[in-house]
Amino acid sequence: MKYLSSTESPPSPAAIRALAYQLWQQAQCPLGRDLEFWLQAEQQRLPSPHPSPHPSPPLHPAPPRRTTQRNLQLSPQQNPQQNP
Secondary structure (H helix, E strand, O other): OOOOOOOOOOOOHHHHHHHHHHHHHHOOOOOOOHHHHHHHHHHHHOOOOOOOOOOOOOOOOOOOOOOOOOOOOOOOOOOOOOOO
16 A cells, blocks of 8 residues: 655545546446445545555455346347237
């Protein structure tokens, strides 16, 4: 982990936001986990008051994405709602 010297300023909210967005995309864009990715980005960008000899464990990986009706392309034969 990188530690800031007394002359370095902490990362801006924009830098943390950009990293949180990148982490969210790497996890396949799960819904409802925005705070988790923000905190993970802060942890990676901000200095720790006490250096740790062991890195922090990663947050839980994203569960596999479920396929929904919206992102499925069904043919008329496969979709009983459209057949008379």
